[in-house]
Amino acid sequence: MKKDYHIKILGQEFTVLSDSGDEHVRSVMEYINHKVTELQNKAPNTSTLNVAILVALNIADEYMKLLRGDKDEIFSQIDRQAQNLINLIDEIR
16 A cells, blocks of 8 residues: 655655555665765756756666666576587487
């Protein structure tokens, strides 16, 4: 069941619905606020809109790299298993 959460990001208050649980919502909010703080420390005169866009781009980049990394690992596992099967077939012959 979805629950209302009141969160604050970039000084703005939001109400979001989630069924992921209190800890997860809190973790996501803290992660975003951490990313905002990092970016604001590097570029203190950046507008709020630009900070939000840059944080979104950075998080999307991390996500895409993570997805690509998982795919590479899965392909590597499949490749190893295929090689093991080839070796077993060769031994049987």
